[in-house]
Amino acid sequence: MNAFPPDHSPAQPRTVFVYGTLRRGGSNDIHRFGLPAPRFRGTGHIAGVLYDLGPYPGVLLGGEGRVVGEVYEVVPEVERALDALEEVRDDDEGEYRRRQALAVLDDGRQVACLVYEIHPRRARERPVIASGDWIAHWRARQLPG
Numbered sequence: 001m002n003a004f005p006p007d008h009s010p011a012q013p014r015t016v017f018v019y020g021t022l023r024r025g026g027s028n029d030i031h032r033f034g035l036p037a038p039r040f041r042g043t044g045h046i047a048g049v050l051y052d053l054g055p056y057p058g059v060l061l062g063g064e065g066r067v068v069g070e071v072y073e074v075v076p077e078v079e080r081a082l083d084a085l086e087e088v089r090d091d092d093e094g095e096y097r098r099r100q101a102l103a104v105l106d107d108g109r110q111v112a113c114l115v116y117e118i119h120p121r122r123a124r125e126r127p128v129i130a131s132g133d134w135i136a137h138w139r140a141r142q143l144p145g
Contacts, residue, residue, distance in 0.1 A: 017113035019069035020057040038072035044105035050129040057134040058118025068133040
């Protein structure tokens with residue numbers, strides 16, 4: 001897991017792993033961030049621990065846990081919009097930090113991806129989502145009872 005500097009090349013798409021509200025059907029579905037639309041590459045997982053931060057999750061990369069998500073190819077304009085949404089700062093002190101992680105797709109392919117990792121201090125004392133699946137966790141929270 002390495003820092004993933006922004007690429008401001010106008011024509012270079014980047015592969016991004018989304019695990020929370022940016023997933024299909026999430027409150028920030030990645031498809032709302034511009035044209036050309038992000039190109040879906042598959043579902044899969046990364047190594048990490050997923051935390052419940054209330055209206056959205058955050059992942060800390062590494063370890064034995066698995067975090068479920070989707071892989072998309074995005075153009076630089078969409079990537080910049082995601083950086084703004086995730087409050088990324090150049091000094092790595094924003095809400096989220098740009099990182100590189102290896103996603104394992106459901107078909108077994110491995111893809112190096114940009115991942116937005118929550119700043120560790122924001123995950124302190126937050127509940128862990130044991131399933132590693134934000135969408136399933138969110139839906140379960142919405143059930144009455």
